[in-house]
Amino acid sequence: MLELDPNQLMELAFSFLLPFFRIGAFLMALPLIGSNLVSVPVRLAFAFIFSIIITPVIGVPEYEAISPSMIVLIVEQLIVGIVLGFVITILFQVFSLAGQLAAMKAGLGFAMSNDPANGISVATLGQYYLSMAGLAFIGTNGHHVMFEYLVESFTYWPIGSGFESQKYYDLVNLGSWLFEKALLMVLPLAIAVLIMNLSFGIVAKASPQLNIFALGFPVIMLFSMFFFWVMLGEFLSIYKLFFMEIMTWLQSTWGLRLNG
Numbered sequence: 001m002l003e004l005d006p007n008q009l010m011e012l013a014f015s016f017l018l019p020f021f022r023i024g025a026f027l028m029a030l031p032l033i034g035s036n037l038v039s040v041p042v043r044l045a046f047a048f049i050f051s052i053i054i055t056p057v058i059g060v061p062e063y064e065a066i067s068p069s070m071i072v073l074i075v076e077q078l079i080v081g082i083v084l085g086f087v088i089t090i091l092f093q094v095f096s097l098a099g100q101l102a103a104m105k106a107g108l109g110f111a112m113s114n115d116p117a118n119g120i121s122v123a124t125l126g127q128y129y130l131s132m133a134g135l136a137f138i139g140t141n142g143h144h145v146m147f148e149y150l151v152e153s154f155t156y157w158p159i160g161s162g163f164e165s166q167k168y169y170d171l172v173n174l175g176s177w178l179f180e181k182a183l184l185m186v187l188p189l190a191i192a193v194l195i196m197n198l199s200f201g202i203v204a205k206a207s208p209q210l211n212i213f214a215l216g217f218p219v220i221m222l223f224s225m226f227f228f229w230v231m232l233g234e235f236l237s238i239y240k241l242f243f244m245e246i247m248t249w250l251q252s253t254w255g256l257r258l259n260g
Contacts, residue, residue: 014070018159019058020051022077026150029085030133031092033143037171050147058154062237073160081150083171088146091246095133095239096176098185099126105186105193106224125228136239145247149256156255172255177249181242189227196220 024047028034033043137143142147200216250256 016055018073018077019055019154020047022153023047023072023150025052025078025081026085027081029082029089029148030138030143031085031089034085037097044145047136054151058151059158062095076162076203077159080153083167084146084150084153085244086171087174087250088142090174091242092130092133092137094178094181094242095129095233097182099129101182101186102129102224102228105248106221106227132235134169136236137243140236140240140243142243149250152256157256162254167254174249177245181245185231189224191200192223192227193220196223 024044027043027047032038033046106125196219198218
């Protein structure tokens with residue numbers, strides 16, 4: 001007759017829970033999947049199934065199932081999962097920030113729309129860029145790549161290895177990358193609008209009787225819409241470039257590599 005040791009069952013259960021906490025935290029922080037568009041029960045069910053699949057192939061250190069060290073391990077897994085998902089969130093926020101900056105330059109900053117994913121109001125162009133980034137993320141199988149990185153994280157960040165404080169500093173530095181790339185996306189429009197405003201200012205100074213700024217506002221808006229239309233053809237290339245930079249950053253900074 002098969003006998004089951006209660007202690008072994010408890011250790012097996014907690015061995016499953018540690019990867020489950022990391023995967024669950026990752027899904028909660030990952031864009032699209034971690035938004036309000038996907039319900040919490042669906043995310044938990046997916047994390048449960050994913051944990052069952054990968055638990056037999058990862059190493060779990062020996063520990064006491066009910067002890068203070070177990071709480072530390074759980075917190076560690078939550079932090080690692082949130083951080084991995086937050087890195088991809090930064091990639092998405094590049095496009096959201098670029099859209100909001102472009103909207104202000106184009107005179108469309110007053111055009112706001114509701115973001116159903118996050119439950120907030122954002123500039124319409126920012127929401128548009130964010131939606132395009134989400135479609136590119138799914139269309140290029142970016143979610144598959146991130147799940148593979150998540151599995152590899154158990155090799156490069158084994159359970160119980162801790163989370164170094166240097167990694168928090170690396171995340172702060174990644175924030176400068178966000179503002180740099182968002183500004184680079186908007187810089188051509190900003191320079192063009194600046195030149196147009198200077199031109200309108202010269203004309204207004206030369207002919208004060210002309211209400212040139214009443215004409216300048218719709219001209220700048222039409223030019224900005226033309227700029228967005230031209231940029232749409234290069235959006236996927238820009239997204240792929242930024243996504244590869246994030247992947248390179250994960251490899252060079254934290255050592256996360258696919259296929260070992």
